[in-house]
Amino acid sequence: MVFSFGTRTSPIALSGAVLVSGLGKSYGDHKVLSDVNLAMDEGEVVSIIGPSGAGKSTFLRCLNYLETPTEGTITIGGARVTAGEKRPDKASLNHLRRVTGMVFQSFNLFPHLTVMENITLPQRKVLGSSKAQAEEVAERLLQRVGLPEKAKQYPARLSGGQQQRIAIARALALNPKVMLFDEPTSALDPEIGLEVLSVMRDLADEGMTMLVVTHEMHFARDVSDRIMVMGNGGVLEIGPSEQVMSQPQNERTRQFLKAVLDR
Amino acid sequence: MIGDILLSISQGIGLTLYVTFASLIIGGAIGLLLVAGARSPIRIVRAVATLYINVVRVIPPITWLFLIYFGLPQFALRLSTIEAAIVGFSLIASAFMAEIYRSGLLSIPDGQREAAHALGLGSLTTVRHIVTPQAFRVALPAIATYAIGLLKDSALASTIGVHEITYYAQQEARQTHEGLLSFIIAGAFYIIISLIIAVVSRRVDITLRRKIGVA
Amino acid sequence: MDMLNQWLEWLPDMAPGLAVSLQLTGLSLLFGFPLGLLFAVMAEARKFPPLQWISFLFVEIGRGLPALVLLYLLYFSLPDAGITLTSLTTAIIALSWNTGAYASEYFRAGLAAVPLGQKEAAITSGLTGFTGFRLIVLPQALRISTPPLAGLAVLVFQASALAFVIAVPELMSKAYQIASITFEYLSVYILTAVIYGSITLIFLALVRVLEWRLGRHLQRN
Numbered sequence: 001m002v003f004s005f006g007t008r009t010s011p012i013a014l015s016g017a018v019l020v021s022g023l024g025k026s027y028g029d030h031k032v033l034s035d036v037n038l039a040m041d042e043g044e045v046v047s048i049i050g051p052s053g054a055g056k057s058t059f060l061r062c063l064n065y066l067e068t069p070t071e072g073t074i075t076i077g078g079a080r081v082t083a084g085e086k087r088p089d090k091a092s093l094n095h096l097r098r099v100t101g102m103v104f105q106s107f108n109l110f111p112h113l114t115v116m117e118n119i120t121l122p123q124r125k126v127l128g129s130s131k132a133q134a135e136e137v138a139e140r141l142l143q144r145v146g147l148p149e150k151a152k153q154y155p156a157r158l159s160g161g162q163q164q165r166i167a168i169a170r171a172l173a174l175n176p177k178v179m180l181f182d183e184p185t186s187a188l189d190p191e192i193g194l195e196v197l198s199v200m201r202d203l204a205d206e207g208m209t210m211l212v213v214t215h216e217m218h219f220a221r222d223v224s225d226r227i228m229v230m231g232n233g234g235v236l237e238i239g240p241s242e243q244v245m246s247q248p249q250n251e252r253t254r255q256f257l258k259a260v261l262d263r
Numbered sequence: 264m265i266g267d268i269l270l271s272i273s274q275g276i277g278l279t280l281y282v283t284f285a286s287l288i289i290g291g292a293i294g295l296l297l298v299a300g301a302r303s304p305i306r307i308v309r310a311v312a313t314l315y316i317n318v319v320r321v322i323p324p325i326t327w328l329f330l331i332y333f334g335l336p337q338f339a340l341r342l343s344t345i346e347a348a349i350v351g352f353s354l355i356a357s358a359f360m361a362e363i364y365r366s367g368l369l370s371i372p373d374g375q376r377e378a379a380h381a382l383g384l385g386s387l388t389t390v391r392h393i394v395t396p397q398a399f400r401v402a403l404p405a406i407a408t409y410a411i412g413l414l415k416d417s418a419l420a421s422t423i424g425v426h427e428i429t430y431y432a433q434q435e436a437r438q439t440h441e442g443l444l445s446f447i448i449a450g451a452f453y454i455i456i457s458l459i460i461a462v463v464s465r466r467v468d469i470t471l472r473r474k475i476g477v478a
Numbered sequence: 479m480d481m482l483n484q485w486l487e488w489l490p491d492m493a494p495g496l497a498v499s500l501q502l503t504g505l506s507l508l509f510g511f512p513l514g515l516l517f518a519v520m521a522e523a524r525k526f527p528p529l530q531w532i533s534f535l536f537v538e539i540g541r542g543l544p545a546l547v548l549l550y551l552l553y554f555s556l557p558d559a560g561i562t563l564t565s566l567t568t569a570i571i572a573l574s575w576n577t578g579a580y581a582s583e584y585f586r587a588g589l590a591a592v593p594l595g596q597k598e599a600a601i602t603s604g605l606t607g608f609t610g611f612r613l614i615v616l617p618q619a620l621r622i623s624t625p626p627l628a629g630l631a632v633l634v635f636q637a638s639a640l641a642f643v644i645a646v647p648e649l650m651s652k653a654y655q656i657a658s659i660t661f662e663y664l665s666v667y668i669l670t671a672v673i674y675g676s677i678t679l680i681f682l683a684l685v686r687v688l689e690w691r692l693g694r695h696l697q698r699n
Contacts, residue, residue: 066377098383101382104381107374108375109378112396112400122383125384125385125388125392126383154474167378171382318675321674321675321678321682322636322675323639323640325640326639326650326671329663329667329670330668330671333657333663334668336663337664338664429547429550432547442551442553443554443555445554446550446554450547453543453544454542
């Protein structure tokens with residue numbers, strides 16, 4: 001098990017940090033993830049890239065227990081969960097979900113609620129905020145993602161890029177320590193995707209700890225601090241973005257990048 | 264002559280509507296419990312709910328009515344004709360509505376539950392605020408179709424003496440010997456009410472679809 | 479158990495009633511399905527609007543009216559028109575009409591679901607007109623319509639219980655007779671429910687087998 005630390009040296013126990021050790025997931029004999037390790041500092045942005053079926057999304061989804069890992073430990077922002085025979089207790093899982101926010105490829109906005117309600121409902125139910133408090137936070141976030149005028153609209157009337165930005169606002173409303181992005185722009189046309197990537201870039205600049213599964217190589221190289229390359233359920237390599245992109249150490253990484261970048 | 268018969272039969276409209284909609288609402292409520300039971304992690308609850316649904320649906324409505332109206336008194340439970348009719352139809356409606364809800368629930372994309380999960384919304388909150396409102400809207404056309412079916416089934420209540428449309432039509436047919444006319448009028452009433460239900464539900468459905476494209 | 483003994487006593491009396499119920503169901507399906515197919519074809523006869531109108535009328539009345547009202551309608555009106563039929567025959571006509579009306583919708587859906595490409599291929603292969611319809615389109619339409627039609631058959635069996643009100647000696651009427659004599663209402667009607675329920679469940683199981691067998695050619699292994 002080799003940990004590769006970030007470019008800043010800081011204690012792991014900082015609240016925004018992520019520590020994953022020995023994460024694995026198997027269906028019977030079939031191993032979907034094996035021995036994945038990751039240590040992130042607070043404020044770090046890591047992009048996860050790799051061929052389809054490599055387990056990138058599965059790994060991400062294990063971090064907030066949308067998928068159940070069969071082995072390993074996850075420590076995020078003070079919440080610690082160990083996978084294994086016994087299912088982790090509810091309190092730990094809830095803590096894990098509170099400190100993480102997730103943005104999905106298919107946005108998953110609640111279609112029967114207005115944009116405002118999409119952002120206020122989780123606050124009221126999970127944080128216990130009052131309606132007024134929740135709406136104040138929502139308005140601020142809508143400003144931040146550039147869609148303040150859409151508050152009373154229903155998601156169906158918005159474009160994909162707008163919906164995704166609202167989804168980001170919804171996740172941010174709960175004050176997560178770490179934001180998880182599962183192919184946030186894969187379902188969007190390239191030009192539309194740019195507006196979402198721009199919001200994500202701003203978020204990174206503001207110091208949010210982010211883990212992004214993506215096919216957007218430009219984003220991976222320009223915005224993230226490190227890139228983690230996955231293949232066949234394991235980590236092929238992980239290192240500073242520039243280095244991984246221009247001088248990959250692993251042969252498979254090289255093949256993948258070649259296929260993806262030369263078109 | 265037509266006018267008199269028409270007036271006489273129209274007396275039954277009230278009870279027809281009452282029996283139909285009371286059963287629809289009560290059955291709809293019980294159906295919610297049933298579908299929750301059918302999806303319960305506790306095996307016994309699941310078994311009971313599934314058994315209920317499968318037993319109720321395979322027995323003809325008229326048999327249920329007779330069983331409830333004539334049979335229950337042996338348990339010292341003597342219901343009036345209207346009560347027996349509503350109990351019977353609610354029972355049947357609950358089973359069919361549970362199936363309708365089940366389809367509605369199945370059609371909600373997993374992504375909705377995943378988003379709720381990722382946000383930290385608990386199961387109860389997710390079911391109450393996210394899943395049920397959407398499932399209900401998806402199920403609305405099927406519910407309307409079932410309501411029309413229930414309306415037609417309600418004619419059976421006449422066999423245990425409920426004074427609804429068919430009962431009066433029978434009466435008129437026997438008294439005036441205008442059988443054809445009486446039942447054409449009765450039929451017309453049923454068709455008109457069905458059309459009203461169909462039109463109203465289409466309007467509601469279109470409005471809902473325009474406002475919120477359901478996921 | 480006491481009730482079971484009672485039931486065993488009554489079964490010989492109930493059996494003929496069940497036979498009549500099954501007979502009623504079978505004949506209603508036998509006449510109703512072809513009638514439904516006819517209505518469906520008529521409804522698509524765009525060159526002959528009158529046919530479409532007749533089909534529309536029969537279908538909307540046949541399924542817009544409660545089956546009970548249809549039964550009563552024929553039962554009361556046919557004698558006045560000078561036609562005297564047994565109540566069983568009247569019931570068969572009423573149920574066939576009801577069945578045909580619902581079935582026509584399933585047939586129409588089935589016909590519409592046959593891909594346009596099939597119809598075009600039939601024409602270009604020289605299988606035009608009725609032949610093409612009979613050999614290419616209809617078989618595929620029937621395959622698509624069969625599951626819902628089978629479900630309809632089960633419903634017809636349940637509807638046969640209604641014939642009781644116009645004095646057809648089927649299962650419900652036998653049950654009513656026995657109940658009136660013995661006053662064991664609960665027991666009799668539970669038995670009736672059990673009989674209807676079991677046969678319906680058997681029917682449904684057969685339907686599922688049928689669906690599976692029909693779908694086999696679509697499975698890719």
